[in-house]
Amino acid sequence: MFVEEKTGLIEEIDKLVAKYGNTRSSLLPILHEIQKKYRYISDFAQQEIAKRLKIHPVEVYSVISFYSFLNSEPKGRNLVRICKSIVCDMKGKDAIVKALERELGIKIGETTPDKKITLEYLNCMGLCDHAPAMAINDRVYTDLTPEKAVELVNNIK
Numbered sequence: 001m002f003v004e005e006k007t008g009l010i011e012e013i014d015k016l017v018a019k020y021g022n023t024r025s026s027l028l029p030i031l032h033e034i035q036k037k038y039r040y041i042s043d044f045a046q047q048e049i050a051k052r053l054k055i056h057p058v059e060v061y062s063v064i065s066f067y068s069f070l071n072s073e074p075k076g077r078n079l080v081r082i083c084k085s086i087v088c089d090m091k092g093k094d095a096i097v098k099a100l101e102r103e104l105g106i107k108i109g110e111t112t113p114d115k116k117i118t119l120e121y122l123n124c125m126g127l128c129d130h131a132p133a134m135a136i137n138d139r140v141y142t143d144l145t146p147e148k149a150v151e152l153v154n155n156i157k
Contacts, residue, residue, distance in 0.1 A: 009045055012037065017052045027053060027063055031070055040071040068122055076111040078156045081122035081135045088132040092145070096132055099146035100153060116157065 016033050020026035030049055034041050041049075041064055050057040064070040068081075082088070082097055101107055104117055111118040127133040130142030134149060141152055 006044060009034075009038070009042075010048055013045065013048050013052060022053055024053060024055060024059075027055070027060065028067075031060070031064060035070050039077070040074050043072070046072070074111075074115075076115050076118035078117045079135070079137055080117055080119050080153055080156075082108075082119075083123075083125040083127070083131070083133040083135075084121040085124035085128060085131070087128040091131040093132045095146045096134070096144055096149045099150050103150045103153060117153065 012034070013030070016030045017026065020029045027049070030053075031041055034045055034049070038045070041060075046060045046064070047057050050060045053060075061072065064072050080100065082093060082100070084093065097108060100119060104112055104119060106112055106117075106119055108119055108121055122135060125133050125135065125140065127140065127142050132144045133140060133142045134144060134152075135141070136152060136156060141148075
């Protein structure tokens with residue numbers, strides 16, 4: 001990370017601490033905003049947030065690793081997440097995953113070389129009555145077929 005990027009990130013964290021406060025309960029809203037702006041929460045950001053909230057960096061990382069919507073590693077501009085519940089399994093999730101992997105040329109957990117799309121699993125989305133389901137960024141799609149899933153992903157390529 002370049003000095004200019006670090007300076008900008010420090011300023012952003014300082015603004016968020018001023019907005020949400022410097023207590024432990026401010027951690028999740030601050031992480032959420034950093035994630036929203038930078039698409040992930042770098043090690044440097046984790047250290048700086050921990051410093052300002054006077055908590056150990058391991059606490060920051062443990063929160064990030066607990067929540068699937070927070071990332072400690074860079075992801076693609078678009079996150080394609082396939083629900084991996086047992087109901088989605090039973091209703092054809094594997095065929096959808098294979099179709100998406102074939103279409104994108106990557107496996108689950110990987111990002112396309114152009115950094116446009118990251119493909120990953122997501123724990124139960126709570127949409128079992130409309131399984132299989134997937135989310136593209138913040139939008140949820142249900143009652144999927146392999147063809148419909150590929151069409152949706154091609155719309156963001």
